[in-house]
Amino acid sequence: MxxxxxxxxxxxxxxxxxxxxxxxxxxxxxxxxxxxxxxxxxxxxxxxxxVAKIKDMIGIEVSGDTVTIKAATTHYDVAQSDAVQKAIPALANLASMIGDPAVRHRGTIGGSLANNDPAADYPAAVLALGAVVKTNKRSIPAEDFFKGLFSTALEDGEMITAVSFPVPAKAGYAKFPNPASRFALTGVFVAKTKSGDVRVAATGASQSGVMRVAPIEQALKANWAASALDSVTIPASGLLADIHGSADYRANLVKVMGQRAVTAAG
Amino acid sequence: MGVEGIGARVVRKEDRRFITGQGRYVDDVKMVGMSYAHFIRSPHAHAKVKGINSTEAMKMPGVIAVLTGQQIVDDKVGNLICGWAITSKDGSPMKMGAWPAMAPETVRFVGQAVAVVIAETKNQAKDAAEAVVVDYEELPAAADIKAAIKPGAPQLHPEAPGNIVYDWHLGDEAAVKDAFSKAANVVTLDLTNNRLVPNAMEPRAAVAHYDQAEEHYTLYTTSQNPHVARLVLSAFYNIAPEHKLRVIAPDVGGGFGSKIYIYPEEMVALWASKKVGRPVKWTGDRSEAFLTDAHGRDHVSKAEMAFDKDNKILGLRVKTHANFGAYMSLFSSAVPTYLYATLLSGQYVIPAIYAEVIGVYTNTTPVDAYRGAGRPEASYLIERMMETAARQLKVDPAELRKKNFITTFPYQTPVIMAYDIGDFHASIDAAMKAIDYAGFPARKAKAKADGKLRGIGVSCYIEACGIAPSKAVGSLGAGVGLWESAEIRVNPVGTIEVLTGSHSHGQGHETTFCQIIAERLGVPISQVSIVHGDTDKVQFGMGTYGSRSLAVGGTAIVKAMEKVEAKAKKIAAHALEASESDIVIENGEFKVTGTDKSIALPMVALAAYTAHNLPDGMEPGLKETAFYDPTNFTFPAGAYICELEVDPGTGKTSFVNFVAADDFGRLINPMIVEGQVHGGLAQGIGQALLEGAVYDDTGQLVTASFMDYTMPRADDLPSFQLSHTTTLCPGNPLGVKGCGEAGAIGASAAVINAITDAIGNNKLEMPATPDRVWHAIHG
The missing domain is CATH 3.30.43.10 (Uridine Diphospho-n-acetylenolpyruvylglucosamine Reductase, domain 2)
Structure with a gap:
């Protein structure tokens, strides 16, 4: 060092x-x-x-239909939170699957999002749930936050302070871990909003980082069921390929993990 | 059996220091005035070193020296050696290029050292290393066997045209041809044995000290065989005469073969310690371990097996290309020849075998023995072949094996090895019963109804361990003998020190060896200490590898004990005024049989050292040494059966059950044996499912960290069901065979056979990653 x-x-x-x-x-x-x-x-x-010891950066608040997780809250605390487990169980479940216990006791939601690793778990939840990333300067909708591999809308000196998640009607996350790193080889987060919209995001799959998955969203809008994805085909173009998974394998995982996320969401 | 004798599940004595963080490893060694080495390594797989400019680096804070490959050549330090001479089928000796400790002219793999910075701190050495400018002229690289042997391939060493080290063979080609001409069925199989990175928990390290006044060196190093290290450093690398070089291998955190060899870094640390007049420490990091620890396996093979109309094997023909990497490491040449082809008979009567092995240089990290060393490659080939044959011949795989098992012993195979004893039916029967083999079809059908593909796979391995009879290996080209030594010192108060040439780096010798003494004398193991790993303390010994410590090193202890006991009985008989032949040893006492007369061991020991009342002419003292050379290899064998499920949606494999029925002969400490089997199985399963070193076309190691190289973790593995069937080894007095490598040798084929059974496609290479399995299912 x-x-x-x-x-x-x-x-x-x-x-x-x-x-x-x-x-x-x-x-x-x-x-x-x-x-x-x-x-x-x-x-x-x-x-x-x-920033990990700043009091105003740690904690979870539920207000009406919004769950706000402050940026330096650890994955372990999110996974264990009664409030998160009750409001958005899929989010608590996602946090429980990040890394290993040592990582979960240190790693934080703000750090994960600011880093925007293309195989990180949280970006899938933030994008699929339509969360808002709050910084010391402004509020950034998920749609505008992620800018490709390891790249975000954050400006120099701008710091994430919290993330606000709208509570969905239903949500589920299914992750296929990279056998070596245990990051997401592909992870898919599916959410049905209280207004009936369906948003699906995949991490680990795309060359451009976390992405919405339109074919799955369309199929689930018509029919919220794992079987609705049976006839969906995910194109392999633009997907990552490495020694752990070819692009066509990842395309398959987007579909299969999508189905399992729907099953988990109920 | 006493409570701490042979067969007792004694808790390991050494674990107290290991699990309380009080082990003493090489990196724990600190010396006054110690400096730190950091190596400058080639980023290229193949390049000319045009120049090294260290002017700026020498001006940086704390820098003591920047030493280069040319300086080590100028100082006439020897090149690294390969200690086993293999002769090609045309009678020519193997063709090797020189391996200097740091490359003066040409680098041939990514990570090869070209220079070293010595500085006051590790960080200063790293900072300065970044300021050293190395001018490379890149050359085209051959990153794998296929690339290295094709016409026009980049040439690594002028001494080895076509990058071929040797083209060796074993067996009777004509007899095999004849067997195939009579075959009712021929089964063929192409397969790859994937390259592995050993990844011992403790990376390699060295602390070297030169005492100018005494012209004496001390080297603390992560070695499985400190005496062999001293011999090689002295006799071949010209570092110092043996009596002026002390090598200490203290607690060592795992070896798996990778710490047998004497590497450039340890050698450079010694040389540099004299050069700079300061103790030098080098501790490798994990990235250096990936790039420079000798890798394992890496074979590409074609196998053909001939069967008669009754499904009896008639013959086996194997052609294997073995990847040696860029240089011939210490025992590399023996691994794909005498440790591989000699085991190609497996557990079966195969009347004719012919094996050809072509050793190939590539621009990759050198390859050498890694847990199992040649025997996993042989076992994987034979056991995938038996499974493939059973499917082609439409017979049950277990039944095909049973039909062809060797059942009479001793059995001379057509490939040198003479199996002394075994009971292969007992092992497979135990394994089949444990896994309920008969009930599998019903379980498979039920799994299918749940959307899962279930498979079962058998692997019946045999290995040659207890390495090795010196005369035999000498006749095959080995540069050393493979005996072992022991010295037993009974102290004047009756405590016992056992000095062994074996080295413990996870095997539990400090417990197992004590149990041998406890069994013989009836003393508690707390009264016995095991001393090892220091050339100044222990007589010459050959070290630990090839599942040899107990069968060879343990037998040396028994032989030394026999001498100690014989003398002690004489002393006891003299003291008790009894006949020597009436003395028996029980519970730490020497008794006159049939009487209540006895003398305790401490009193016998004291008598030996006071020498006030010894039999006429007897020397004082109670200390004996034995050197034991085995008469044959030992042949541990067993049957592994794996049952698993494949998720067709993702290609992911999940274990249902894994049963092992091993025959290791007599078990000294069954708990330690189980630990060894668990670890070996983890490595065998790791090879089958997870691990694989991948190079890109330019010779860069893609899997150079744990982010991409999948080491097995606890949750990747099933809970193993172990059992033992026993035939006592007739070759040594303990009846032991060795257990350290079995799991790594036998497990891979069981797993792959189970997956290919599950998915109904035999075209699957290791590691069977979810991606590969999914493609094998879906095309």
């Missing part, structure tokens, strides 16, 4: 101020991606601003 300056921020304002002082600052939340990358000398931030 290259030498860096570590700061533990006391508040959101403090974090933003500290960030601005460094020549090449990085926010650090759970550190589940940033720290390994730094250890391998693949990143060399001048300053690391640790």
């Amino acid at each position: 290259y030498e860096t300056n570590y700061h533990r921020a006391s508040s959101i304002d403090d974090a933003v101020a500290q960030f601005a002082k460094g020549t090449d600052s990085k926010f650090l939340s759970g550190g589940q991606t940033l720290l390994p990358v730094m250890k391998q000398r693949l990143a060399a931030p001048s300053d690391v601003i640790d």
